[in-house]
Amino acid sequence: MQKSFIHQQEEISFVKNTFTQYLKDKLDVVEVQGPILSRVGDGMQDNLSGIENAVRVNVKLIPDDEYEVVHSLAKWKRHTLARFNFGEGEGLFVHMKALRPDEDSLDPTHSVFVDQWDWEKVIPSGQRNLAYLKETVEQIYKAIRLTELAVEARYDIESILPKKITFIHSEDLVKDYPFMTPKERENAITKKHGAVFLIGIGGELSDGQPHDGRAPDYDDWTSASEGDYKGLNGDILVWNEQLGGAFELSSMGIRVDQDALQKQVAITGDEDRLQYDWHKALLNGDFPLTIGGGIGQSRLVMFLLRKQHIGEVQSSVWPTDVRNAFEHIL
Numbered sequence: 001m002q003k004s005f006i007h008q009q010e011e012i013s014f015v016k017n018t019f020t021q022y023l024k025d026k027l028d029v030v031e032v033q034g035p036i037l038s039r040v041g042d043g044m045q046d047n048l049s050g051i052e053n054a055v056r057v058n059v060k061l062i063p064d065d066e067y068e069v070v071h072s073l074a075k076w077k078r079h080t081l082a083r084f085n086f087g088e089g090e091g092l093f094v095h096m097k098a099l100r101p102d103e104d105s106l107d108p109t110h111s112v113f114v115d116q117w118d119w120e121k122v123i124p125s126g127q128r129n130l131a132y133l134k135e136t137v138e139q140i141y142k143a144i145r146l147t148e149l150a151v152e153a154r155y156d157i158e159s160i161l162p163k164k165i166t167f168i169h170s171e172d173l174v175k176d177y178p179f180m181t182p183k184e185r186e187n188a189i190t191k192k193h194g195a196v197f198l199i200g201i202g203g204e205l206s207d208g209q210p211h212d213g214r215a216p217d218y219d220d221w222t223s224a225s226e227g228d229y230k231g232l233n234g235d236i237l238v239w240n241e242q243l244g245g246a247f248e249l250s251s252m253g254i255r256v257d258q259d260a261l262q263k264q265v266a267i268t269g270d271e272d273r274l275q276y277d278w279h280k281a282l283l284n285g286d287f288p289l290t291i292g293g294g295i296g297q298s299r300l301v302m303f304l305l306r307k308q309h310i311g312e313v314q315s316s317v318w319p320t321d322v323r324n325a326f327e328h329i330l
Contacts, residue, residue, distance in 0.1 A: 008328065011155060012313050015301045018150045020095075020117070022143035023295070027091060027136070029119055032080065034073050034094035040066040043276025046074045046215065055099050069099045072294055074218040075278050077120035078255060082287045091121030096294065106318060108243060108309040109299070113316040120292030123254070128289050130199070130225045133232055133254055134167055136291055137197045140250065141165040141236065144300065151304050161238065166193040169229050170200040170211035182211045183246070190239045190246035200231030201251070202264075216264035217273055218292075219253035223260055236295075242308055249300055252293020258283050 024031070037057060038045040045054060045068055054068035070076070073096050080092065096118035103110050123132060145161050152159045166189075173185040180188065190196050202214030202221030212235075214221055219233035233253020240247035256264060261282060265271050273279050281287060298314040301307075311318055311329040323329050 004328075008312070008330075011305055012301050014154060015147060015151060015304050016297060019143060019147040019295075019300060022146050023093065023117055023119070023140070026139040026143045027093070027119060027121065028089070029091040029093045029121060032092045032094055034096055034118065035076065036070060036097065037067040038070050038076070040068055041276070043217075043273060043278035044075050044079065045070065046072040046218070053102050055101060070096070071098055071100060072096060072114075072116065073118045074215075074255075074292065074294075077118060077292055078287050078290050079278065079281075081120060081122055081290060082281075086122050086288070088122050088124045088288075091119060091292075093117050093119035095297070106322065109247070109302075111298070111310050111314060111316045113298075113314060115297040115314065116294035117297060118292075118294045120290050122288045123291055128232075128254055128257070130232060133199075133234075133291065134197070137165065137167075137234075137236065137252070140252075140295065141195065141197075144236075144249065147300075148304055155305075157304070157306060160194070160241070162194040165195045165197055165236070167197050167199060169225065169231070170198055170234075171205050171229050173198070173211070174205050174207050178207070182209075185211075186237055186246035190237045194239050196237045196246075197234050198237055199225060199234040200229060201233055201235060201253075203230050216256075216268045216270050217261055217279065218255055219251075220256045220260040220264075221253070222263050222267070223254075238303060240303060242306055247299070247303060248296070249303065250293055250295040252295075253291065255290045255292060256282070257289060258285070 054071060057067045059067060073094055096116045098114040099112060100114055101112050148159045148161055151157050168189060173189060177185045177188055201212050202210055204210055221231045221233055223232050225231050235248050236250040237246045237248055265273055298310050301313040302310050307313055309326045311326060315330045
């Protein structure tokens with residue numbers, strides 16, 4: 001038995017277990033069991049950017065239905081909060097596992113296998129706004145920092161994250177860095193501050209382009225946030241010295257209400273989604289107003305253990321050249 005392999009596994013488990021406890025404490029959410037399959041045609045599957053193909057599965061004893069391996073549990077969580085009568089301020093999280101075989105590249109940060117702390121909460125009355133989004137982000141960031149400090153104490157890996165996370169809107173990045181690409185803007189602002197929550201992902205900015213794509217039927221990227229800016233969602237980004245760039249740990253946001261859903265599917269040309277059971281239920285007012293997101297498990301472990309490749313902290317599939325280039329690929 002190789003001690004280095006066992007030590008590697010112990011480190012991974014320590015980070016995951018430690019962060020799980022801090023997340024439960026800071027967000028006051030309960031762990032529940034989530035599905036790996038989603039029934040085709042009910043609208044529960046997360047369509048991501050709309051171009052990814054899900055893995056199809058036929059179940060022998062349910063021949064009339066088709067199923068897909070989930071991309072995430074964005075819609076399932078909200079459905080579950082409604083189904084089991086979660087009240088205001090109450091929420092859940094799942095140790096979500098998914099397959100995304102249509103990734104454009106299998107690089108140090110992208111894998112076919114996706115694992116997340118997938119969480120969702122019912123928004124307290126009157127708090128569907130940017131202030132509540134920021135408050136929630138700060139609690140998640142505290143959980144990340146506390147986990148980093150625990151890793152430092154146990155494994156002597158020096159902590160580097162700033163005490164506070166910086167909030168900035170994607171429109172501000174367009175104004176501050178007009179000649180950069182969105183990724184270059186992320187690198188510039190994250191290197192400057194160390195940890196950033198970038199608000200407003202999915203909606204068109206003043207340069208005529210969105211900062212990045214977002215599905216139209218979970219995060220709200222059209223409602224007013226502050227001033228003339230729009231978007232009640234965003235990404236948690238940290239500066240990754242090992243990779244020399246901005247590193248996304250979480251995508252999250254306040255979820256669409258009836259108005260935002262109808263507006264956003266019209267913008268993206270996805271009005272056909274309104275025929276699905278999930279979307280009909282939302283328009284009928286059957287779901288609570290929620291906030292939620294996903295926090296990458298392998299990504300957080302990779303960052304806190306200062307690894308060069310996500311394959312060093314998860315077991316997935318990689319081209320031969322990747323396996324040859326990184327000694328500790330699992």
